[in-house]
Amino acid sequence: MLTALELIGIAAFAASGALAAVRSRLDVFGVIVLALTTALGGGTIRDVLLDVTPPTALVTWPYLAVAGGTGLLVFLFHPTVAKLRRSVLVLDAVGLGLFVTGGTNTALALGAPPYAACLVGMTTGIGGGALRDVLLREIPLVLRREIYAVAALAGAVIVALGDHLGFPPEPVAVTGSVVIMGLRILALWRGWNAPTAPKLDGV
């Protein structure tokens, strides 16, 4: 089940990157490259930091297929996908939750101390989106939306705390993921009512 959710997370990040690329008027290959970068960038940074070589994201073909295929589908059907913006943001929250908790657990399993594992986990979840925004010349979302970094931190701390207390990792990871998703989705709900101009409320 976690693997299926992981692939959903990759697809969600890939879709967010591809949609951003379509909005920047990139061609089909630019869209696919950005989908791959957004979906696999965070995990690649994690593996480089933890010395997992070659990075898991590059040698696991289902990751590549899902990320690239999602990018292609978004390019082909983006008028439809754009209408699914809420769904994409929700899936992005799912991806953030799974990537942060998965990255934190990976770091803990490789012997990193808890605070380092939290940092690595946050980087795993945030890195792909930051690469997407830098490549498209935008200030990364994580720097502009406070609830993004806070949600990631909360989930990472839950995983590290659960590990410290000897709790079984699976339910702890699920709890951390749900907290991240909940905080992000709450923030999106709150954002819909916030006094920012709706027209400027882009991804």
Place this chain on the structure above:
Amino acid sequence: MLTALELIGIAAFAASGALAAVRSRLDVFGVIVLALTTALGGGTIRDVLLDVTPPTALVTWPYLAVAGGTGLLVFLFHPTVAKLRRSVLVLDAVGLGLFVTGGTNTALALGAPPYAACLVGMTTGIGGGALRDVLLREIPLVLRREIYAVAALAGAVIVALGDHLGFPPEPVAVTGSVVIMGLRILALWRGWNAPTAPKLDGV
């Protein structure tokens, strides 16, 4: 012969970075820093992904000398070099060809599966130029010109396929490089006739 071509590729990438820096009105040291980053960035990313430590580009002094020297020459003589823009773009295609095939071969030799080797090879060829554009606040060329990523992918696939079929690596690498260079140069020819405003047709 391949080593000579490799140094030509480094010089070409360094020249592209230095010219872009001159156009952004950077001073001489900014130009040299950007020449080094463009020429050596892709190989450094490759070595980090494949855990070759320290990165080859940093410990091979001819690479540093050629990249830095090219940057200095471009700064000193850029009115002349700017007239050589076509030659630089052709040399950039040569560099892309050699870097992609070389990066793919390096990854295969270190045991990466074929699809991962293709990704690493493409990253080797594309990474330096992407760093150049991000540092100068431009959307990377690879995201804006479709034939760039496609050409790199075609060459990488040829190398991985040749390796899978047991062909000798040298002629396969030359074939892959020639395909990349040919596609890029064809795209440049086609681009000269494309309906984009010539004044906006910068590097």
Place this chain on the structure above:
Amino acid sequence: MLTALELIGIAAFAASGALAAVRSRLDVFGVIVLALTTALGGGTIRDVLLDVTPPTALVTWPYLAVAGGTGLLVFLFHPTVAKLRRSVLVLDAVGLGLFVTGGTNTALALGAPPYAACLVGMTTGIGGGALRDVLLREIPLVLRREIYAVAALAGAVIVALGDHLGFPPEPVAVTGSVVIMGLRILALWRGWNAPTAPKLDGV
């Protein structure tokens, strides 16, 4: 003493990142994220290049505490800190000096040849600020202010030369750091009198 200075350098880099984030109107978490990135980014790049895993910056909690705490203090008191701009730039010079010489020494100790150690040392000192500027969509300072790269190079060469001649590392590192700080502070003094519009003379 060197450790105290190292923490001062981290605090100075964190303050420069946080101030830049405040000026870009980021919220408190964006400010802290940018403070951490600026203060710890250069050392993390160094450790990735030299295969020190996990990166020292991520597993040394005083670094994290000082960088994050400085970011928070800057956010809370930035009207005051902004008046301390000269002090921050001076502290940034201190950080640059210590990071470049420390990074060069680390690379030499791990067996890198002298010219590679200089490159790694310069990257250690320059990397964090470059990440800060890229994330805020600015062309990195090192590309725009010639004395930045030159000062870093001078300090790195002093350390590598001292190592080559068998001098004891501590006084050599102090000398290199003082040279970097002196060159940067001289450049700042000179810049105050240079014919650039004072209003545009931002960090």
